[in-house]
Amino acid sequence: MDTSNGKDIQPKGGRSLVKCVVCGEIFDSSLENCPVCGVGREFFVPYEEEKVEYKKNTDEVFVILGNGAAGISAAEAIRERNGTASILMISNEAVLSYNRPMLTKALSTLEDAKEIAIHEEGWYLQNKIQNLLSTQIEGIDTEQKQVILADQTRIKYDKCIYALGAECFIPPFSGSDKPQVIAIRNMADVDKIREMKPDVKNVVVIGGGVLGLEAAWEMSKSANVTVLEVADKLMVRQLDDAAGALIGEIIQGVGISFGINAKIVEITGDEAVSGVELESGEIYPADLVIISCGVRANTGIASQAGIAVDRGVLVNEKMETSIKDIYACGDCAVYNGVNYAIWPQAIEMGRVAGANAAGDSLEYEQVPAALTFEGMNTALYAAGDNGKRQDQLYQSIEYKDEEKKLYEKYYFLKEKLVGAILIGDTSKMVAINDAIKEGTTYQEMRKR
Ligand SMILES: Cc1cc2nc3c(=O)[nH]c(=O)nc-3n(C[C@H](O)[C@H](O)[C@H](O)COP(=O)(O)OP(=O)(O)OC[C@H]3O[C@@H](n4cnc5c(N)ncnc54)[C@H](O)[C@@H]3O)c2cc1C
Known part of the structure; x- marks a missing residue:
């Protein structure tokens, strides 16, 4: 599989891009599979490259905490607007940013993070983005505007992007600390x-x-x-x-x-x-x-630094935290009480955080909660609200074929499509995604 992600293909402009409707990733149309979630071309829609109007070169220092999806997306958004500022990404992982969802999807074959890298090494040199890997961040001194590393080194920032992601939740069973x-x-x-x-x-x-x-x-x-x-x-x-x-x-x-x-x-x-x-x-x-029992946002460093947190670091629509010049994004951040901890959300929050830190003015729009599963000789797609709210009365349409293991279910609130589940055949996924976005009515869906 080509995992170069298409983003490394130069020159910018004039290239043809597609967006994966499953995970929201944007990449070169020549790729056969989505580099993030692995689905095929049937799930790609044409995408027009975003034109960045705002440009301002400065000698500021942008320090990005974490090199996951949100961190790299913020770095890209800063560099697109500011060609001269210094950008430093710090991570306790030993490897450059990679497509995290492939860890489980390719678990039986994956040997090296390079196979799933978001960018090759050359891209960082070309874009003058520095990486400090295998480095534990310990704190933020918000008065001095410094990031504190575990060895007590202090790194001065003008703008800081907090993108420390989440950790897996390990239930406290006896024996859960064993190496296996x-x-x-x-x-x-x-x-x-x-x-x-x-x-x-x-x-x-x-x-x-x-x-x-x-x-x-x-x-x-x-x-x-x-x-x-x-x-x-x-x-x-x-x-x-x-x-x-x-x-x-x-x-x-x-x-x-x-x-x-x-x-x-x-x-x-x-x-x-x-x-x-x-x-x-x-x-x-x-x-x-x-x-595999869910995740908890990494909020400890933010909370110690006096940044407002609850289940995650609290951000407004610009991804600003409660402390000036510190932005947060991705799995560690909560906007409007919501954090789905999914890839497209991290990418979009990172883009908004980076752009605004660079002086632009973008507002975050909540990405839809959707997921797919491919394997076990089936495919599954679930999106939106699938009848989970006890206080609501849902209408639904269901088609089922026990023998062929096919299932289609659509959930409606106030006549509008709000959620769907497809099992066995996910070929309608792109259309259903659009139908949920548009709030297609119960009557219209019955005619399909
Ligand atoms: C196995 C797996 C499969 C997934 N599959 C899907 C999928 O199919 N679809 C989907 O939408 N989403 C999926 N997700 C979720 C998706 O990958 C995440 O939402 C996304 O990667 C979050 O990006 P992030 O940048 O916010 O955080 P992260 O990617 O977690 O990045 C944070 C980085 O900060 C580092 N860090 C944390 N604390 C410190 C510290 N103190 N010092 C230094 N560095 C630190 C971490 O090691 C990490 O590298 C999956 C996640 C996993 C784990």
């Missing part, structure tokens, strides 16, 4: 799994959300896999009961076992993991446990 218990967030986690893989026969994945299922599918290519989910269905946040049950049948059909309502009490084993024990006394054998 891994939550996949960084390339280093994939490296650990790859090293262990030749000796791994049984894997338990704790958490039946989309990332857990992606990891389960990839690990099932070389080991016995069981998925344990505490809720009463798989992908509880995105699917309704019928869709959750169908996904259960599909995963069992490819030889992956799963348990719902699974109350885990312990990850067993002395030195190494031997299994996962449930409240019922049942023990699932495991020599690798993958935890």
